[in-house]
Amino acid sequence: MINFQYLRTTVVKTALGLVSKDPKAAFIAGGTNLVDLMKRGVTAPEKLIDINHLPLKQIELKNNVLHIGALVSNSALAENGIVKEKFPLLMLALQSGASAQLRNVATVGGNMMQRTRCGYFYDTTMPCNKREPGTGCGAIGGYNRMHAIFGTSESCIAVHPSDMCVGLATLDAQVVIVGAKGERKINFIDFHRLAGTTPEKDNNLQKGELIVRLEIPVNNLNKNIHYLKVRDRSSYAFALISVAAALEIKDGLIANVRLAMGGVAHKPWRLTTAESFLKGKIATTANFEEAAKLAMKDAKGFGENDFKLKLAPNSIIEALTIAKSKA
Ligand SMILES: Cc1cc2nc3c(=O)[nH]c(=O)nc-3n(C[C@H](O)[C@H](O)[C@H](O)COP(=O)(O)OP(=O)(O)OC[C@H]3O[C@@H](n4cnc5c(N)ncnc54)[C@H](O)[C@@H]3O)c2cc1C
Ligand code: SF4
Numbered sequence: 001m002i003n004f005q006y007l008r009t010t011v012v013k014t015a016l017g018l019v020s021k022d023p024k025a026a027f028i029a030g031g032t033n034l035v036d037l038m039k040r041g042v043t044a045p046e047k048l049i050d051i052n053h054l055p056l057k058q059i060e061l062k063n064n065v066l067h068i069g070a071l072v073s074n075s076a077l078a079e080n081g082i083v084k085e086k087f088p089l090l091m092l093a094l095q096s097g098a099s100a101q102l103r104n105v106a107t108v109g110g111n112m113m114q115r116t117r118c119g120y121f122y123d124t125t126m127p128c129n130k131r132e133p134g135t136g137c138g139a140i141g142g143y144n145r146m147h148a149i150f151g152t153s154e155s156c157i158a159v160h161p162s163d164m165c166v167g168l169a170t171l172d173a174q175v176v177i178v179g180a181k182g183e184r185k186i187n188f189i190d191f192h193r194l195a196g197t198t199p200e201k202d203n204n205l206q207k208g209e210l211i212v213r214l215e216i217p218v219n220n221l222n223k224n225i226h227y228l229k230v231r232d233r234s235s236y237a238f239a240l241i242s243v244a245a246a247l248e249i250k251d252g253l254i255a256n257v258r259l260a261m262g263g264v265a266h267k268p269w270r271l272t273t274a275e276s277f278l279k280g281k282i283a284t285t286a287n288f289e290e291a292a293k294l295a296m297k298d299a300k301g302f303g304e305n306d307f308k309l310k311l312a313p314n315s316i317i318e319a320l321t322i323a324k325s326k327a
Contacts, residue, residue, distance in 0.1 A: 002038065008050040012178060012210065018049045020180050020208030027051045027210065029071060030105035032098075033114040041124050042115075042131055056109075056212055059083070068214040070109030074164060075100065077108060086218050089246050092227035093167025099236045109211040112165060112175070112191065115202060116158035116266075117238050119143060129155045130199040145304040146240065149312065150265040156199030157302055160192055160267050161238050167227060169268035170244045170258035173216045179209035188214070192267035199266075221246035221258055226323040228315055229262075239263040241311050243319035247283060254278050259295070259320075264312060271295040274316065283324045285317070292316040 009015050019025045025047035028034050037043045056069035059080045066082060077083055078094035097103060097111075120126040120138030127136035139147055139157055147157045165188075173188035192203045205211065224247040231237040242262035248255045257278045259271040274291035281287045292313035301309050 002041075002044055004038075004045055005047045006050065007047065008053060010053045010055070012054050012056075012212065015049050015051055015054060016178065016180065016208065016210055018047070019210075022047055023207070025049055029107040029110040030073070032102055032106050033110065037115065037122075040122050042122060051210070058213075061086075061218075064218045066214075066216045066218065068108055068216070070211045070213055071107050074098075074103040074106045074108070074111060077164075078103070086222055087167075087171065087216065088222055089170060089225040089227060089244055090164070090167040090216075092225070093163045093242075093244055096227060096229040096239075096242070097163035108164070108214060111162050112211060113203070113205070114162060117146065117161045118158040121158065130158060130195075133198075133200050140302060143304060144302045146238070146263070147302055147305050148265050149299045149301055149305060149308050150261075150269050151194045151267070152265075152300065152302075153195045153197065153199070155197055156195035156266065158195065158199070158266060159263050160202070160265070161262075162268070163227075163229065163239065163242060163262060165192070165268045166239075166242050166244045166260050166262035168214070168216075169260035169270050170221070170246050171216050171219070173214050175211060176213045176215060177205060177209050178212050179206060183212075185215075189268075189270055195266045202266075219256075220248045221256060224249055224323045224326050226319045226326070228319040228322065230311060230315055241308060241315045243315045245316070245319035245323040247278075247320070247323050249283055249324070252282060254281055254283055259291075259316065261295075261312065261316070264299075264308065271316070273297065283320070285321065288317045288320040289313075291320070 026045035028048045056071040058069045060067045078091045120128045126138040148159045174185045175191050229239050229242040239262045244260045246258040257275050261269045274295040278291050
């Protein structure tokens, strides 16, 4: 049995103090990922600071910027009227994640911080540089069907598992963080990291810092949108590949476009080269095909996941085609 202390507070400053003073303390929100990791012995915090009673559950539009508290549940966010109207792509991404029961307790902050689903990471008898730096990577040359094809390193080829984050990667979202030195903001797209030589670090949050909210400016990418999730079964499964696609079509031309993929990299993967190609062009199948080809330029398979090299471009084309067809 693993012993740990459980503490609860309603004050952000107290929560920060408790975690920053103690290297073995961790925040717990919905617990849907952290408790699994504790049960499997992947992590063993000695102190859990329950943050569920902090005042971080707002969803408010202020000066055309949506403020979303870190403790808003994934289902409350997907069901919110402003999100449905102004950020429907985020709504679709949220709805495709996990199950209704999990979405009811999974929080925005926890979803961003959830750890990879690589099987070797969860199996403490196997080598894994992310769990135990320097031990090697079981997935390279092993079972890697779910693994990355972009931005991989010799240390780790794991993917980031979140659907919500793929939706957020298409928006100009900012993450608001507080720590001992006060508040700071980081662009959402820079929040998660590639594995490089430090796969144990999933993101740029420092120890003791707390995500307090997201800020998302309203844009015109709310009509021709689609979130395509390809998975082994129709619910309750992580993405093999997912694509978030948003088009703004004006006078028959693509005025603006956002594309991001999940299931392909250590972080939500924004397809900027494909976006640049499509801007100013007509939304035709031929242009979508060319954009998908450009997006795949640096892709690399690891054996069992080679099928993603074909599935990914096909998914990009399909997501763009469905987005275009929306009236
Ligand atoms: C069976 C199953 C299927 C799933 N399928 C999917 C899926 O298809 N798509 C998908 O996207 N997700 C899926 N998930 C993952 C699920 O969405 C995440 O577990 C959930 O979003 C995590 O949120 P939480 O609030 O429960 O986090 P917790 O488990 O409480 O915390 C996770 C981590 O975040 C840290 N943390 C939490 N809040 C903050 C904060 N505000 N600031 C700083 N650190 C914080 C914690 O310390 C911990 O390290 C699945 C999970 C399960 C169990
Ligand atoms: S891919 Fe990353 S998480 Fe998976 S075994 Fe290798 S180092 Fe660990």
